[in-house]
Amino acid sequence: MESLSPTAYVILGMLRREQLSGYEIKAKVDNSTRFFWAASYGQIYPELKRLSEAGLVEGADSPTGGRKRTVYEITADGEEELKAWLRQPPEVFEMRDEGLLKLFFAEALPPAEAVEIVRAMRHYREAVNARLREIEPDKDEDEARYPLVVLRCGIEYTDWFVDWCRRVEEQILAAADAEQRRS
Numbered sequence: 001m002e003s004l005s006p007t008a009y010v011i012l013g014m015l016r017r018e019q020l021s022g023y024e025i026k027a028k029v030d031n032s033t034r035f036f037w038a039a040s041y042g043q044i045y046p047e048l049k050r051l052s053e054a055g056l057v058e059g060a061d062s063p064t065g066g067r068k069r070t071v072y073e074i075t076a077d078g079e080e081e082l083k084a085w086l087r088q089p090p091e092v093f094e095m096r097d098e099g100l101l102k103l104f105f106a107e108a109l110p111p112a113e114a115v116e117i118v119r120a121m122r123h124y125r126e127a128v129n130a131r132l133r134e135i136e137p138d139k140d141e142d143e144a145r146y147p148l149v150v151l152r153c154g155i156e157y158t159d160w161f162v163d164w165c166r167r168v169e170e171q172i173l174a175a176a177d178a179e180q181r182r183s
Helices: 006-017 022-030 041-053 076-087 098-104 111-135 146-182
Strands: 057-061 070-074
Touching: 006 022, 006 041, 006 057, 006 070, 006 076, 022 041, 022 070, 041 057, 041 070, 070 076, 098 111, 111 146
Parallel strands: none
Antiparallel strands: 057 070
């Protein structure tokens, strides 16, 4: 079998917890892993087909309200494939942030415009942080539950990122003031 994509492992991980349709997998991704590993419908449905053909998931018709719907579950082979992948060290440590990319090249702009990039990043991270806090349970049922551990990582990371943006905003503005006084 050819190697699986990261999206395939997202699907296997979701199906390990419960039977889901492609639509439900996407909804679960949007409220969990999307904050650090996204998957689109255009990725999920082809992967479900490949996983099914490989015998790692099985689909069953489960229409609702007259609509065609296939619900998938992980197979024993799928469970073994997921466990084998989990036992390997992570290979991808990638962060893609267009704001940081723009900030990297921001010396082409006046400081007042460059600082707007940082402000936009801060506002976005504040919104993400608020969304993550909405997901966080009010009560700790199980502190060691891994999705909760990862959620808290996201909250702490966005707290840090917002604070970093504030510091960078101040640095850019202070440097612009100093430069203006020299001229």
